[in-house]
Amino acid sequence: MVDSGRRRDVPDRRAGPAALDQAAGPALACYLSRAGYSVTVVERAAALRDSGYAVDFRGDAVSVLAELGILDEVRGHRTGMRGTTLVDDDGVAVDQWGPDVFGGDLEVPKRALTAILHRLTADTVTYIFGDTITALRQQESGVAVEFAHRPPSKFDLVVGADGMYSAVRALAFGPHERFLRHLGMSGAGFSTANFLGLDHTGLLQPSGTTAVYLFGGDPDDRLTVSLSFATESPELDRRDRRAQEDAVRSAFAGRGWEIPRLLDAMSRADDYYFASTGQVEVDQWHRGRVVLVGDAGYCAAPTSGSGTSQALIGARTLARALAGSGYEDAFTAYERQLRPFVAQNQAAGRAAASMFGGGTVGAP
CATH class of the missing domain: 3.30.70 (Alpha-Beta Plaits)
Structure with missing residues (x-):
């Protein structure tokens, strides 16, 4: 979870994206620290995660990597996958798909992306591992946050970037069952x-x-x-x-x-x-000073092929909105700009689920 931030050119304005998503969290932390915020990331895991298979980047997500200054480094970790063969029940080839179908414009091991984003922010963002958020109390001047292990603190903003089963979303918006499809x-x-x-x-x-x-x-x-x-x-x-x-x-x-x-x-x-x-479907991605980014707010499912790209683009969209106005207008602008993109990705995720054995799609 990303903890506290103080924008150096605006006295007493503190922002805190909360809970680490392996793409959205550190990417947003990087954007905000460059904008003058002091950011702390609090992660439930005891150490940097070194798991997962591969993630891919499509379309405008590649430009986010370029903006962050890590595109060439990420490209150096290409998986080199050459495509996928479709086979029938007997294992006989019936079709051939190119590498872009599952690998997008660029595909790398998830552990490589995690390490690169951490290195990018390690000198400007404080990381606290082995802790989690347990309570949120919104106040007129900020959000009081309690943790499992460290002392309570108060922040201007809290951003839930903690994945599909977001603790921040559960605390600020309601139980998971209301939002999971x-x-x-x-x-x-x-x-x-x-x-x-x-x-x-x-x-x-x-x-x-x-x-x-x-x-x-x-x-x-x-x-x-x-x-x-x-x-x-x-x-x-x-x-x-x-x-x-x-x-x-x-x-x-x-x-x-x-x-x-x-x-x-x-x-x-x-x-x-x-x-x-x-998938995660939330009718409004912000409640007061708490806002969701990445899978916590709008997971499109692995079948969409756009989860990491959507997370990076969401982080950039939110950061740009916060740079241009106060948080209330920024959160509104963020949703207005990003929702059509998310709706498209979620529709693709639902359509593709049937190819991998999916049955009836239930409503949240």
């Missing part, structure tokens, strides 16, 4: 030995209400696996691993090709994870 699909992810010999390429096998996506990159001896299937709710996210694996096996029961081998590898994987795909 399940897109009808869940799935398991893990890695195993690259027994297919995929060399910076992917395989996608969509079949009815299930989909298998495999890709091999760096390191070249590992195969990344995604097994997704239709679900009616994200209830499985709260179940234990055994129940989740049972659901995956049930969804893929009787399937041929490499499915039995992949299901066997799933049980042995030490990097197994399970997640449901959803």
Whole structure:
């Protein structure tokens, strides 16, 4: 979470984007620190996150990287993926997609982006790891914030940039259930030995209400696996691993090709994870001095292919709005400018969910 900020040219004006999103949070912190704010980022994790597979940048998001001065450095971490082959139930190729379909204009490992953005802001932004926000009380002159471990403090503004299950949003706007839209699909992810010999390429096998996506990159001896299937709710996210694996096996029961081998590898994987795909829909992204940016306010789902790009563009839009006016007008301008872009991305995310096994799209 981004904690306090004081704009040096405006005495006693303090701003605090709150809670770290791996793209929106540090990008916004960079923009605000350059504008004269003193920013502190508070992150729940004990250390800088070094997880995740790949993120991609599309369209105007590339110009955000250029503005931040990191475009060439980010380009140096390209994944080098060369495309994806669609296969039928027997594993026979039926179509070929270029690298831009999943990789956008530029694709890099998530850990590389996280490290670059942290390095970019490390000298101008204070990072506090291993803590989280527990209470918000809005007052006429600012927001009183309580934390799990550090003493309470007061800030001019609080920005929730803490992802789909945002603690800031829950405290300032209401429970998650009011804002989360399940897109009808869940799935398991893990890695195993690259027994297919995929060399910076992917395989996608969509079949009815299930989909298998495999890709091999760096390191070249590992195969990344995604097994997704239709679900009616994200209830499985709260179940234990055994129940989740049972659901995956049930969804893929009787399937041929490499499915039995992949299901066997799933049980042995030490990097197994399970997640449901959803979106965040909030009718207004700000409440008083609290505002949301990135997935906390408008997650478009991984199926949109625009999550990181949307987060970066959202951070820039909010920073520019704050630079031009007081927070009330800035928050209004931010929403007015960004909502059409978000609506387009969320529509794409809903449409693409069906290709990966998504079923009926439920309302929040």
